[in-house]
Amino acid sequence: MRGMLETVMANTSWVVGKDDLSFWHDNWTGKGPLRDLYPDDIEQNIKINEVINNSGTWYWEKLHYEVHDHWKIILQNKFQLREELDKAIWDPARNGDFSIKSSWEFWRTADQETERLQWIWHKVVPTKIQVFYWKMWKNIIPVDGVVSKLVCLPSKCSCFIDSKCEDSDHLFVRGELATHIWSHFSRFCGVKMVANQTYWARQGTWFKAANKSTQMGVARGILPGLICWEIWKARCKFRYEETEIRHDLLIREITSCVQDCLKNVTLNVDKNFSDTISIQLLQLHTITVLVRKTIVVRWCKPPVGFFKLNTNGSIADNLCGAGGIVRNSRGVMVFAFSAALVPGTNTTAELYVLLLGLQHCQHNIWFPLLVEVDSEVVANWYNKHNKVPSRLRGM
Numbered sequence: 001m002r003g004m005l006e007t008v009m010a011n012t013s014w015v016v017g018k019d020d021l022s023f024w025h026d027n028w029t030g031k032g033p034l035r036d037l038y039p040d041d042i043e044q045n046i047k048i049n050e051v052i053n054n055s056g057t058w059y060w061e062k063l064h065y066e067v068h069d070h071w072k073i074i075l076q077n078k079f080q081l082r083e084e085l086d087k088a089i090w091d092p093a094r095n096g097d098f099s100i101k102s103s104w105e106f107w108r109t110a111d112q113e114t115e116r117l118q119w120i121w122h123k124v125v126p127t128k129i130q131v132f133y134w135k136m137w138k139n140i141i142p143v144d145g146v147v148s149k150l151v152c153l154p155s156k157c158s159c160f161i162d163s164k165c166e167d168s169d170h171l172f173v174r175g176e177l178a179t180h181i182w183s184h185f186s187r188f189c190g191v192k193m194v195a196n197q198t199y200w201a202r203q204g205t206w207f208k209a210a211n212k213s214t215q216m217g218v219a220r221g222i223l224p225g226l227i228c229w230e231i232w233k234a235r236c237k238f239r240y241e242e243t244e245i246r247h248d249l250l251i252r253e254i255t256s257c258v259q260d261c262l263k264n265v266t267l268n269v270d271k272n273f274s275d276t277i278s279i280q281l282l283q284l285h286t287i288t289v290l291v292r293k294t295i296v297v298r299w300c301k302p303p304v305g306f307f308k309l310n311t312n313g314s315i316a317d318n319l320c321g322a323g324g325i326v327r328n329s330r331g332v333m334v335f336a337f338s339a340a341l342v343p344g345t346n347t348t349a350e351l352y353v354l355l356l357g358l359q360h361c362q363h364n365i366w367f368p369l370l371v372e373v374d375s376e377v378v379a380n381w382y383n384k385h386n387k388v389p390s391r392l393r394g395m
């Protein structure tokens with residue numbers, strides 16, 4: 001705690017304001033009180049705001065002790081008198097305010113971001129498995145081989161035949177159980193099974209076959225972690241609860257775990273044959289990407305001797321407008337009109353303009369007539385597919 005307090009003090013400086021910080025005796029520079037720079041006792045009591053004024057002028061002559069030149073430079077560059085109250089500045093935080101997050105970032109030694117670590121912390125993997133996997137990365141999973149470095153410990157792995165001392169490579173890759181599990185998933189996922197690998201090498205083989213954009217790519221990236229997690233759980237149950245390890249159950253657990261991890265993620269579906277088979281074997285849920293179909297709509301001439309009426313009505317800001325056009329069988333316009341309508345809805349506008357168009361055609365005897373409107377509702381009424389609401393029947 002003491003060491004920590006010193007570290008905090010060393011990384012705290014002050015915005016010097018109107019308060020009474022002592023020039024010699026307070027740690028306002030973040031490097032300790034300035035009196036500590038002197039072998040003799042400093043007896044002068046003088047406030048910082050007596051040594052510096054608002055415009056940034058320093059009155060060194062007021063001090064009874066000479067300040068070293070390099071300190072003068074540091075102070076002149078770093079501090080100025082402000083209007084507000086004195087305020088402690090926590091140097092590691094960007095805004096100067098102390099926070100747990102900035103302190104954590106300050107104290108911790110971050111791992112260098114590597115391809116392997118990105119798989120370990122992959123967002124689809126549940127947090128408890130991420131943390132377990134990270135511990136494997138640090139080689140601190142308490143297998144016998146790790147514990148026996150601290151205390152003298154006899155060790156026997158969980159294999160039935162030819163049991164050995166339990167270390168990470170044996171438990172997670174080379175032992176009977178691990179070999180069985182890895183060969184199953186190697187077959188299912190199309191990853192080459194290399195015998196006698198260390199755990200590190202096995203992880204590398206799988207990551208090489210992984211990628212972040214396809215379903216099977218991600219499955220191969222996260223499976224090494226899931227496999228080890230389930231092996232570890234089964235090993236602990238066997239040791240502490242004397243629960244029998246069943247290979248088939250373990251495989252089922254791992255498969256359902258990978259299915260859960262991938263069920264809500266939209267990823268590209270793998271196109272190659274081998275990956276398609278793997279997806280079926282693992283029964284991964286395939287998220288179908290909706291493909292919008294584009295329909296080309298174009299105007300066609302009516303048959304010889306026919307006329308065609310096209311109408312359109314719309315509404316914007318409660319103003320209704322509509323228009324229509326009549327063409328003959330050669331596609332030549334014979335009549336066009338537009339109209340401002342009383343406020344209504346898109347449908348009433350469509351309906352009115354159809355009525356206007358039909359009246360014109362009737363008046364000019366443009367028959368036989370084909371009609372095209374862009375309202376499905378109106379078309380269905382007209383063709384008697386749906387009943388016209390009673391309030392509109394009068395039209």
Ligand SMILES: [Zn+2]
Nearest residue numbers: 157159164175
């Ligand atoms: Zn074993």
